[in-house]
Amino acid sequence: MIRKSPLILRIIDELVADGQLGQSVLQRHFSKGHSLFAQGASTSNVYFIRSGIVKCTFTEDQEKEYILEFLGEGEVLGEIEAICKTPAMSTVRTISELSTYMMDKTSFLDLLRRHAGFNAAILELMAVRLVNTATRSARQQLNTLEHNLANLLEVLEYERLPCTKQELADYLGITLRSLNRLLGGRVV
Amino acid sequence: MIRKSPLILRIIDELVADGQLGQSVLQRHFSKGHSLFAQGASTSNVYFIRSGIVKCTFTEDQEKEYILEFLGEGEVLGEIEAICKTPAMSTVRTISELSTYMMDKTSFLDLLRRHAGFNAAILELMAVRLVNTATRSARQQLNTLEHNLANLLEVLEYERLPCTKQELADYLGITLRSLNRLLGGRVV
DNA sequence: TTTTATTTGGGACATTTGTCCCACGCCCTG
DNA sequence: CAGGGCGTGGGACAAATGTCCCAAATAAAA
Numbered sequence: 001m002i003r004k005s006p007l008i009l010r011i012i013d014e015l016v017a018d019g020q021l022g023q024s025v026l027q028r029h030f031s032k033g034h035s036l037f038a039q040g041a042s043t044s045n046v047y048f049i050r051s052g053i054v055k056c057t058f059t060e061d062q063e064k065e066y067i068l069e070f071l072g073e074g075e076v077l078g079e080i081e082a083i084c085k086t087p088a089m090s091t092v093r094t095i096s097e098l099s100t101y102m103m104d105k106t107s108f109l110d111l112l113r114r115h116a117g118f119n120a121a122i123l124e125l126m127a128v129r130l131v132n133t134a135t136r137s138a139r140q141q142l143n144t145l146e147h148n149l150a151n152l153l154e155v156l157e158y159e160r161l162p163c164t165k166q167e168l169a170d171y172l173g174i175t176l177r178s179l180n181r182l183l184g185g186r187v188v
Numbered sequence: 189m190i191r192k193s194p195l196i197l198r199i200i201d202e203l204v205a206d207g208q209l210g211q212s213v214l215q216r217h218f219s220k221g222h223s224l225f226a227q228g229a230s231t232s233n234v235y236f237i238r239s240g241i242v243k244c245t246f247t248e249d250q251e252k253e254y255i256l257e258f259l260g261e262g263e264v265l266g267e268i269e270a271i272c273k274t275p276a277m278s279t280v281r282t283i284s285e286l287s288t289y290m291m292d293k294t295s296f297l298d299l300l301r302r303h304a305g306f307n308a309a310i311l312e313l314m315a316v317r318l319v320n321t322a323t324r325s326a327r328q329q330l331n332t333l334e335h336n337l338a339n340l341l342e343v344l345e346y347e348r349l350p351c352t353k354q355e356l357a358d359y360l361g362i363t364l365r366s367l368n369r370l371l372g373g374r375v376v
Numbered sequence: 377t378t379t380t381a382t383t384t385g386g387g388a389c390a391t392t393t394g395t396c397c398c399a400c401g402c403c404c405t406g
Numbered sequence: 407c408a409g410g411g412c413g414t415g416g417g418a419c420a421a422a423t424g425t426c427c428c429a430a431a432t433a434a435a436a
Contacts, residue, residue, distance in 0.1 A: 138248070140329070141361030366423055
């Protein structure tokens with residue numbers, strides 16, 4: 001449920017340690033509840049999560065919000081916007097303390113061009129995300145109850161995931177009421 | 189609704205014209221209804237659509253199937269499997285005559301490594317797909333009726349899209365009955 | 377042309393999900 | 407301590423969606 005990418009973090013860690021990235025990378029820390037990107041706003045940086053968790057949300061009419069994904073260690077934020085040169089497609093908000101490496105978009109694109117290993121890692125990261133996003137979307141339409149249950153079992157992580165029932169419901173794309181029903185009297 | 193990518197097609201066309209790809213690329217033609225990939229099966233090639241349309245579907249229990257996307261000119265098939273070295277994540281079937289360039293996975297990865305422009309184009313293709321997949325997933329959860337209507341209006345393309353009502357319903361993630369209700373007596 | 381299958385459209389009812397509303401428990405602050 | 411805000415849990419009813427089934431229209435096959 002929480003996506004991670006140890007490989008990317010390792011690459012960045014090494015590059016930073018070697019001093020190869022010079023001034024283009026700096027560490028930044030965010031407290032819980034802080035907003036890194038606002039859907040529709042332009043962006044100027046790319047972040048690599050060193051530790052902590054963020055949630056990416058999408059909203060259409062400001063009322064309800066849909067949670068696209070939870071991202072943890074090694075995950076990259078803002079890379080899509082850097083690559084496509086488009087405004088932020090989703091809002092990204094921390095749901096725990098967050099430690100990151102921050103890099104401006106130009107440096108990111110540069111690194112992508114010059115560092116073959118990094119390039120391959122980002123390609124794979126995006127491919128994996130695409131698969132996850134697509135299968136989740138499909139499962140949500142195909143399974144309904146079963147998937148909910150399966151997912152809620154998978155929520156062993158739930159205890160580690162500092163999120164509210166409302167957020168879980170947003171993730172499942174249902175209302176809080178419905179979630180409660182599923183959690184409560186399983187039998188009709 | 190039907191995704192396309194003129195840029196990629198142009199790049200491949202040029203490479204083929206220049207003869208830079210040698211034997212690694214060949215043209216292949218498929219008739220309507222043919223299956224290029226089967227979900228879960230291993231793959232060995234990557235395809236570039238020259239003309240025609242395919243639908244990518246995902247199924248969980250073989251009963252219902254969810255349509256992930258319709259792909260047209262310039263779109264790439266099998267690139268995710270090549271990059272991640274995983275089995276096909278979805279089934280891909282032609283819904284019209286299809287003309288393609290076919291390339292084995294190794295050559296594809298090679299081209300990705302050697303050709304900066306191609307690399308950038310694929311990166312952007314995947315980023316765009318990710319955005320589309322994610323926003324569609326989100327909208328499907330957030331909008332319900334409105335989105336359906338909006339989408340069905342967008343189905344001006346409907347006439348060009350040789351698909352059945354059942355396929356439209358699969359795309360929307362609803363049953364055929366529900367689709368008919370939405371199309372028919374709009375008012376309760 | 378007749379027959380058979382596919383596609384389409386819709387009625388009737390069960391099930392699911394959403395909406396509205398209320399209540400309890402917890403934390404925090406005045 | 408009292409009151410406000412928030413997260414949680416659930417009852418009751420409305421609305422949406424699925425399931426089952428049937429019928430007309432269209433396309434494909436005999």
